[in-house]
Amino acid sequence: MKLWGGRFEEGPSEVFERFGRSIHFDGRLIDCDIRGSQAFARALERVGILTAAERETLVSTLESIRVDAQNPKFLDGLMDEDVHTVVIRMTKERAGAVADKIHTGRSRNEQVSLDTRLWVREEIDRASELLAGLMTALLDCAAKYPDAVLPGYTHMRRAQAVLWPHYLLAYFEMFSRDFERLQQARARVNVMPLGSGALAGSGFPFDREAIAKELGFAAVTNNSMDVSADRDWALDFLYAASTIMLHLSRLSEDWILYSGEEWGWLELGDGVTSGSSLMPQKKNPDSLELIRGKCGRVFGELNALFVTMKGLPTTYNRDMQEDKEPIFTAADQLNASLEMARVVVDSAKLHVEKPAAAAEDSWVVATDLAEALARSGTAFHQAHQIVGRLVLESVRNGKKPADWTAEDLVKFDAAFKPEMIALMKPSEGMKTREIRGGTGPATVAKALATARERLASFTK
Numbered sequence: 001m002k003l004w005g006g007r008f009e010e011g012p013s014e015v016f017e018r019f020g021r022s023i024h025f026d027g028r029l030i031d032c033d034i035r036g037s038q039a040f041a042r043a044l045e046r047v048g049i050l051t052a053a054e055r056e057t058l059v060s061t062l063e064s065i066r067v068d069a070q071n072p073k074f075l076d077g078l079m080d081e082d083v084h085t086v087v088i089r090m091t092k093e094r095a096g097a098v099a100d101k102i103h104t105g106r107s108r109n110e111q112v113s114l115d116t117r118l119w120v121r122e123e124i125d126r127a128s129e130l131l132a133g134l135m136t137a138l139l140d141c142a143a144k145y146p147d148a149v150l151p152g153y154t155h156m157r158r159a160q161a162v163l164w165p166h167y168l169l170a171y172f173e174m175f176s177r178d179f180e181r182l183q184q185a186r187a188r189v190n191v192m193p194l195g196s197g198a199l200a201g202s203g204f205p206f207d208r209e210a211i212a213k214e215l216g217f218a219a220v221t222n223n224s225m226d227v228s229a230d231r232d233w234a235l236d237f238l239y240a241a242s243t244i245m246l247h248l249s250r251l252s253e254d255w256i257l258y259s260g261e262e263w264g265w266l267e268l269g270d271g272v273t274s275g276s277s278l279m280p281q282k283k284n285p286d287s288l289e290l291i292r293g294k295c296g297r298v299f300g301e302l303n304a305l306f307v308t309m310k311g312l313p314t315t316y317n318r319d320m321q322e323d324k325e326p327i328f329t330a331a332d333q334l335n336a337s338l339e340m341a342r343v344v345v346d347s348a349k350l351h352v353e354k355p356a357a358a359a360e361d362s363w364v365v366a367t368d369l370a371e372a373l374a375r376s377g378t379a380f381h382q383a384h385q386i387v388g389r390l391v392l393e394s395v396r397n398g399k400k401p402a403d404w405t406a407e408d409l410v411k412f413d414a415a416f417k418p419e420m421i422a423l424m425k426p427s428e429g430m431k432t433r434e435i436r437g438g439t440g441p442a443t444v445a446k447a448l449a450t451a452r453e454r455l456a457s458f459t460k
């Protein structure tokens with residue numbers, strides 16, 4: 001069965017049929033397609049195309065297909081053109097001639113927009129829940145080691161000491177913005193297109209608001225040509241997904257490093273690491289490497305749809321059928337990665353003495369010292385020079401911050417005060433950073449508590 005054909009003398013070639021067919025991927029939309037058609041049957045009744053009995057037959061027939069389609073093998077081996085064709089064919093097989101009315105005043109161009117919006121909306125809700133789960137895990141991991149000190153890096157060189165919760169809260173911020181981006185994408189997805197027809201608006205006076213309400217949409221679209229042409233809402237989702245993957249890939253990279261022998265800070269659970277087939281000692285962070293790797297695929301899907309849409313003439317073009325696989329792949333990879341990341345975070349143990357030693361071993365206290373000098377009246381530029389010389393001398397003589405005494409410090413430069421020796425401990429200088437957003441211990445404790453509240457407000 002085809003939804004078109006009267007105008008043709010010959011049928012499509014086997015090659016074209018095979019080439020144009022989308023059922024093997026857009027079959028995933030079947031549940032959304034059916035729910036959309038059930039709402040549309042009610043709209044057809046309201047405009048007098050269907051009687052109440054006909055509507056009832058169609059809605060219940062569609063429901064029986066919807067239930068059967070929950071069997072994952074349901075679509076195996078089907079040769080229909082696309083998911084819309086399958087649903088109409090089966091409705092006809094089960095309900096008879098009344099099915100011939102279901103597509104009155106409707107185009108697949110708006111139908112595919114409706115189905116995919118419904119599908120993406122559900123995936124956004126799933127991703128949002130998984131993201132909130134990961135954020136909970138990060139806060140739990142932060143709370144386990146409230147006082148742990150580590151060197152923060154710039155240029156991949158030890159820079160200044162920070163608290164472990166401060167580091168994890170940086171990711172909490174990234175993921176909070178991601179959560180917002182998902183909700184913003186959802187708002188653009190959540191607009192009801194039916195009634196647009198192929199491009200010019202339907203020839204039947206459907207109550208579009210009623211359809212929207214039935215299907216849980218917040219609004220209806222404003223312009224039929226825009227509906228037929230638009231995939232911005234899919235790009236919004238792909239961008240939100242890409243940003244989450246970007247953040248996940250950076251967290252993965254950090255933790256791959258921090259759990260390696262050179263750092264030795266983190267121990268990842270046995271359950272999220274794997275061994276080598278050759279080297280018996282290996283414990284590889286494959287889960288994190290895969291997340292980092294899948295990030296590239298999701299970016300690729302965003303790029304793929306951008307390139308597909310670029311320069312397409314107004315309105316619908318068959319090119320747009322190529323939107324489905326990018327959306328499906330990105331959603332699958334995103335949700336799988338979020339689920340995986342949470343399990344990794346839950347499994348991780350921090351060996352607090354290792355990052356603490358890394359901080360003490362290096363000169364992450366240098367800025368604290370220079371700022372102390374500036375506070376006691378030395379101009380910062382001079383203070384920077386003095387501490388720079390202190391570091392140079394220490395490096396030359398193999399001296400660590402802890403090797404200095406108050407006496408030696410004052411002897412090195414009279415600008416130093418004996419009490420500044422306390423700042424040779426990385427955890428001391430942090431206490432000067434109680435500015436909002438800083439790594440001061442009291443500030444971080446408060447930020448952690450606030451983060452919990454913010455997360456609770458996201459998920460309610």
Ligand code: ARG
Binds near residue numbers: 022082108
């Ligand atoms: N399978 C098509 C798609 O995904 C549905 C719309 C077909 N419309 C058309 N005019 N051929 O885009």
